[in-house]
Amino acid sequence: MTESNQIHDHEHETARLLKPQNPVGIVGYGAYVPRYRLPAKEVSRVWTNGTGGLPxxxxxxxxxxxxxxxxxxxxxxxALGRAQIAPTEIRAVWVGSESHPYAVKPTSTIxxxxxxAVPSTQAADWEFACKAGTEAMVAAMGVVGSGMMGYAMAIGMDTAQGRPGDALEYTAGAGGAAFIIGPADKALAEIESTYSFVTDTPDFWRRAYQKYPEHGHRFTGEPAYFKHITSAGEAMFEATGTKAEDYKFAVFHQPNTKFPQRAGAMLGFTPEQIETGLLVPRIGNTYSGAAIIGLTAILDIAEPGDRIMLVSFGSGAGSDAMVLRVTDNIKxxxxxxxxxxxxxxxxTEIDYAEYVRMRGKLTMK
Amino acid sequence: MDIPRHWRLKKQRYALMGEVCGHCDAKLFPPRDICPECGEEAKTLFQFSGRGEVYSHTTVYDPPQGYESQAPYTLAMVKLEEGPLVTAQLTDLGEQEAEIGMPVEMVTRLLRSATDERGLLVYGYKFRPAVAG
Known part of the structure; x- marks a missing residue:
């Protein structure tokens, strides 16, 4: 076999870090979580007579x-309140989600x-299951790091869908975060580098015109979530020459409580390193918002010099890993x-009936 | 079709963009280009902070078309920090009762539910109890 027709084994390829030409970071960040909460035991009460396990x-x-x-x-x-810049300085507004209100018409222009931030701005909606938000962040790093723009905004936000009675209904939550990416010298946290690990893995999808997604049950674990998160995390360790103990905090995509706890342990992180960013037990899986809203909770309490590792996961499938270093500007x-x-x-706690009404699951016609 | 109307009002509806009078410094909402205080021209845009307090309120149990999914809901007159009195829905009350004097903040929300699945989604300002922090 000649070298040119050898099949390239991408899974064992040495990680190639993505680093912008000019250093960049997070200049402003903001979270959002709606007010209402549906306890998982309510879903279990209605659909399993209270016998279902609670994720x-x-x-x-x-x-x-x-x-x-x-x-x-x-x-x-x-995010703008924290960045303290004029909105007209933002030259891109990118919204990552799998629950955009329109099928055709950008959320980002609204x-x-x-x-x-209008009218001199880029605007587009992104979609990559649960990693649309970090995908937009990586793009923002590129356009700011190349000098094309001073500031770019990347958002990951979802009102996640789950079919009534399905395993996803217990966890499909709502929320997310926005980040303004700008030059590192103005950043409250520099994003030192990023690396993405992507394969075609059919663990979860929603076909056109369908209200609710389908998932591959246990297939969503090993070959999908764990494979991509740990591969991206390990590649990042190798390429940056760091280990889990070099980080103050780590945050991962969090579809339920156990997955990120186990992924963290597989990468060598302690429960203390991941607990600040582990919000899923109290707000559910916010899909495109899940890993990055965890990052906002970390930034809310971080100190200058703290290093943070973030690894998102989007079904279909891929993971974006980022290494951040908190700066003095966080104060x-x-x-x-x-x-x-x-x-x-x-x-405000609601019951299943109120949930069904709020989420428009009652048929009125 | 009311598309032009929604499009024309988007700045004031999405973000409480009003005007300030260059002569007597009165803040105007909604924007109307002529100062109601001194009668002079007032065309300078002014971004309201969105903070205010409930001046008066009522609850709507029999909503007009397009608002059925939100009923019963609370309507309030909100006295903005900068002066003007604005009528808007209160949202995110949860178990809280609306009260006169309650501190509130502006949020941009869906004004009208899309009862017509093919129609435009209309967004605009509402007020909610001020969040701590």
């Missing part, structure tokens, strides 16, 4: 007047208009907008 404590539920556009607007305003920033834990503490 989380409770999930966040959006009010009937909320969607990915309104939730993105609030997170974006929080968000850009509401925050005052005073968390207080400039509503903190993630304050949103989580703002909590």
């Amino acid at each position: 989380i404590l409770e999930k966040s539920v959006p009010g009937s007047d909320e969607d990915v556009a309104t939730m993105s607007i609030e997170a974006a305003r929080n 968000v850009a208009e509401a925050i005052g 005073g920033k968390p207080q400039l907008a509503t903190k993630t834990e304050d949103y989580i503490a703002r909590r």
